[in-house]
Amino acid sequence: xxxxxxxxxxxxxxxxxxxxxxxxxxxxxxxxxxxxxxxxxxxxxxxxxxxxxxxxxxxxxxxxxxxxxxxxxxxxxxxxxxxxxxxxxxxxxxxxxxxxxxxxxxxxxxxxxxxxxxxxxxxxxxxxxxxxxxxxxxxxxxxxxxxxxxxxxxxxxx
Numbered sequence: 001x002x003x004x005x006x007x008x009x010x011x012x013x014x015x016x017x018x019x020x021x022x023x024x025x026x027x028x029x030x031x032x033x034x035x036x037x038x039x040x041x042x043x044x045x046x047x048x049x050x051x052x053x054x055x056x057x058x059x060x061x062x063x064x065x066x067x068x069x070x071x072x073x074x075x076x077x078x079x080x081x082x083x084x085x086x087x088x089x090x091x092x093x094x095x096x097x098x099x100x101x102x103x104x105x106x107x108x109x110x111x112x113x114x115x116x117x118x119x120x121x122x123x124x125x126x127x128x129x130x131x132x133x134x135x136x137x138x139x140x141x142x143x144x145x146x147x148x149x150x151x152x153x154x155x156x157x158x
Contacts, residue, residue, distance in 0.1 A: 008026075
């Protein structure tokens with residue numbers, strides 16, 4: 001449908017917009033496209049289609065910009081939410097690290113106490129072994145003395 005001139009009805013059908021919208025635009029910025037105008041029929045040059053396409057493209061760009069801004073705002077909100085969650089996780093992690101540090105300190109203290117107890121046990125074991133040797137030596141001496149005394153005692157009976 002490529003003609004030189006169109007009626008308002010034809011433009012309305014082609015662009016899928018109301019006749020009132022076309023008449024409004026003719027009163028303002030599209031009057032230069034009127035070729036023939038009587039009381040009933042207005043003929044418009046085909047360049048008017050280009051003008052509406054420009055407006056549509058500009059509107060589409062504005063809509064695209066609005067959509068992109070909304071997406072950007074949504075992503076900003078998501079980023080802020082994720083930052084907030086990250087801060088919470090960092091706080092929890094720092095708390096757990098501090099708890100583990102305290103547990104490690106307690107474990108080190110227990111290990112030191114255990115080492116001290118082992119050292120004391122080794123000292124006691126050594127002391128007991130020395131005592132045991134002393135007792136065994138004393139016992140041997142006492143046995144030897146008893147044997148000597150018993151030799152003399154049995155001589156009396158012979």
